[in-house]
Amino acid sequence: YNFVSLSNVDLLGNFKSYHEIYFRNLHSYRKNKRADYISYKMDKVVNYCINKKKGLIVEDLSFEQEFSYGKKRNRKLSNFKTSALDLLERKCLKRGVAIRKVHPAYTSLIGKYKYSRLYNLSTHVLASYVIARKGLKFKEEIPARYKWLLAQVGDVIKPRLKPSSSYRNWAKLHDFFKHSGITSFKTSEVLQKALQMKHVLNSVTSEQPDNLRAGLSSTGKVDNWNKFWNFIENTNIL
Template sequence: VGERKYVYARIEAGYKKNKSRGELLQEIAESNIPYSVELKLKNGNMYAYFAIEEEYPEIKITKEKGVIAIDLNAYPDNISWAETDEKGNLISYGSIPMPELASGNKDKREYFRWQYAHEIVKIAKEKGKAIVIEELEIKEKGKRGDFSGRKSRRIRHSFSYKSLLSKIKTLAKREGIEVIEVNPSYTSIMGMLKYAPQYMITKDIAAAYVIARRGLGLQEKIPDNYIKFLNALTVDELEELKEHVKKTVRNKQLKKKHLKEINKAIEILQSLESKPGRVLEPLDGTSFSAYDFWRVLKVAVVTPLSPEKVPRDFSTLKGLLIQGKWRGP
């Protein structure tokens, strides 16, 4: 309280669900394990929160043989996962439905988050591969592409979403499994454009595959036929797309979102129109990054396919991706 004067108080361990905390406090006191105490004032009462650092076994399962990555873009409906070898090749994939997380009381949802975390860790343990998840400690929003997407905002603001990732991380460490955290920016866009049509998989599994490859230190290059498409794309075509959206999209918020994305794409193209082979070296002499060209690509090919909602089937992009063939809206 100041001037080297202290207030001493006896801790009332109390009960929670008929369980005494007294024994736990005794174990902490006698364990010789470092712990921290945080005092919080709540409703006129002072509460003490004890925290000890858990000791994990040595990591034995690493990314040496590949990884298992998860994507929670469809949370709380399901978890999508993808398995790769050490070179980043897709080996297997799947999804785990999570109907219990959509409803029920807090304790029930917490119980099932642990159960689904166990399922993911079990897959990684059986396959002997490290786990890649989206980064838990997200920076504040900075430059476009630097943790600025919908997925990173969800991690910042959704306790439930972050809680599931944290449980997967904790359980994996208890099993000696390496956990790799990656920047989640643009994984959904890259997945839906590059791998969903290539492997005929869902956009969420494709996003998990991008996360897996990112965990292995691999970067996603824009495919050659997409580069050719972007180099041929004109501002006039995007202006036509804008008019198409204005006429066909009835949802005002969705229409506003589409128009904002199209205007940004137009801005990028206008800044580069005088540059030959403008997408081949996207960072040369511009303020735009490779991420911006993925955004332009999404606007130009995904929006015309389904302006009212994100399509489930991206097989129509296979012709452009593999053969360079494309049709307009």
């Protein structure tokens, strides 16, 4: 990515504002000039914190992360983020800005599916908001509508985290989307996929599925769009 997203929050974890700092044509610079340019941009991050009279909370990149690019580009991106954050940490310490690192797990997922309806901001800004809340020790409980969603698929998705993990349900939700082939994350696609999987599960347990009430056929495809959208509206699913 060619920018840094910063979220300003209060002590109660409420979102106040955001700011984005862009790295324009970063890879067009030669090595030495690129280093100076990154340093200049990191100064902007520190200045933002000083102006807001706030500390800085960032990702702890010691945890392994996956990026959706090729191996070579993934490595370059990871190395860039690590070097930039190391530089940022040194600048914060030099100028008296408190800095704290947090585990980056599921920050984008939590931001997208817990706060997007509330704030209508980009995924990157919402992820930075979740990082800020993590740094203030707030726990991100999965909303009731997603607990319902996971309940519809029963044991189709096997949990891969321990029951004591605060990320257990978020990991299950992530795996559900991946398992279902959901890529657009539109309300209609998520609900339709959930009910399709529920139909498969119920065909094994001999329970009556909700497909008819939701305007879906016995195979989970939309038969009646009016029923389908009414079902979405009445259940307030996403």
